[in-house]
Amino acid sequence: MFKKFSPQGDIVSQVPIKSSVQRSIRLQILEQFPSIEPFIEDILPKKEKWILVKCHGHMNLISINYGQPVFFNLRTGPYFPSLRLLHAYPFLLPRLQVDKGAIRHILKGADIMCPGLTSAGARMDEQLSSNRMVGIFAEGKEHALAIGITKLSTSDIRNVNKGVAVENIHYLNDGLWKLSLGEQQS
Template structure:
């Protein structure tokens, strides 16, 4: 999604009202319940949130010159910087070592990379769940993706694309400055 993202992809920037900011926080917490104790650290009450509208109906929400969350259609998705600060708040999957170079180049994650030795897949995550992607032997998340199949289906089929990547280390969103 952000593979070739640059400043030229930005269409407009605008401050958002505090009521819209409260709605954003509520929706973000409803999507990721574990964020409730830290949501005021991610989006502080007295800070000014900025909405940055981009190509392909992508909306970035920036707080204090840092993009903390983005929206693509209905999904609110945290940036990797937020996942690195609060890793316990997001569902987690782990790929084997062989998948690392593909994930860092922006490729979708295939089911065998999620089911092989060295990989870890939690039980009962439904389709369209936003997950943080970790790698065998690494402590921080490499990417954020959206499940194309449920985790049970990934384990049983073990074929095809399991996770669609939306944001990864070194992509355009990772490197963008909001000033």
């Protein structure tokens, strides 16, 4: 999703978010991520300036004080945490672990294949359905290297063991990771 993302070509506008809209966004995020409630004031502080960054392709980024985006969504779909936010709060998303061989492919934007999640060094500890938002971690690494959406359930990933298991949405060093917002941009 952010493989070829660039601020110059993809950002359409940056506008402050009204407090009434902030409340709505906050509620939606709390519904999606109930475990975040004790930390919500740190992540989405009420007293700070929230910025809606509109991008081509109906992508919306939520930033606080023109800082790094903390959440993003497509059209009116669910909110995804940014990878930086997932690094700070790794419990936000269910965790899937790939083997070391998959790391370089994922960091180039490739989807996560079933064998990368079923081989030695890989782990799928939770039973997950398809179309679930997940954090992709790597064998021997502390932080997530990608965020994706499961295309198959974890039981199907084990049984089929072929094809795409998780669609890669946002990964280390993609356009969103490198994005630096500033108040001077509009």
